[in-house]
Amino acid sequence: MSETLASIPLLSPFIEFSFMRRALAGCLALSLGATPVGVFLMLRRMSLAGDAMSHAILPGAAIGYLIAGLSLSAMTIGGLVAGLAVAVLSGGVARNSVIKEDTSLATFYLISLSAGVLIISLRGSSVDLLHVLFGSVLALDDAALLLLAGFASLSVLALALGLRLFVLEGCDPAFLARISRLGPVAHYGFMVLLVLNLVAGFHALGTLMAVGIMILPAAAARLWVCNVGPLLLIAVCVALLGSVIGLLLSYYADLPAGPAIVLTLGGLYLLSLLVAPLGPLASRWRSGWHFER
DSSP states (O other), rough: OHHHHHHHHHGOOOOOOOOHHHHHHHHHHHHHHHHHHHHHHHHHTOOHHHHHHHTTTHHHHHHHHHHHSHHHHHHHHHHHHHHHHHHHHHHHHHSSSSHHHHHHHHHHHHHHHHHHHHHHHOOOHHHHHHHHHOOOOOOHHHHHHHHHHHHHHHHHHHHTTTHHHHHHHOOOOOHHHHHOOOOHHHHHHHHHHHHHHHHHHHHHHHHHHTTOOOOHHHHHHHOOOOHHHHHHHHHHHHHHHHHHHHHHHOOOOTHHHHHHHHHHHHHHHHHHHHHTTTTTTHHHHHHHHHHOO
């Protein structure tokens, strides 16, 4: 396999440099774990809520940083606690007040983001702040890769076991509430998966970019197919392709790896808008062809 890749000059960085292989392995784990979660976020019409949750983990990670520096375990535990706390609090506020869940998430997101930046500024430098906000996918070590692989494995297993439940809860929660009492379990279970994958993505792409590998591949895949099964498969393939192209762009053009990956995924989404069968241009062409007949 390595000899085959070595025969392709464009892919030679993945053969020659271990940091590129680690970055590719981390992106593979995120593509398998986080991207399917992004598909269900899109089905639930919660894409912006996912972006809000990605910022909600910042104060917990910042407290972990304040206590132990750039410690993987401290920042992971802090991010998990903060993310789960915001998920529970926003859901509780939405269910027990006139405030809707999107508004509740937005308020906690703003509070969390400002608190996280303030906490990091108390001790760290601008370099540390950039590390937290934008990640360092090219600096993943063995411990970070094991964390990403563990969270991805847990996500794939949970989604495989509860696929029908998550689909029902995402597409028609009222119907699920009528036929089963597992609606709250599905909702909060999904929020736990979301927080897990955002914390994993935070270590590779930072809090500002982590949600990109969730939402952009899902949105691009939705322009090609309607069924959930093919949608999940195409979304993962788009995430993998965008990760490979983004890493190669960062290597050859000397660009930051995280933004390069997310921008590549954005480019694939824009391309899908132009050529995909469910995109606006194809829909207009079909409409014009129908009237001509």
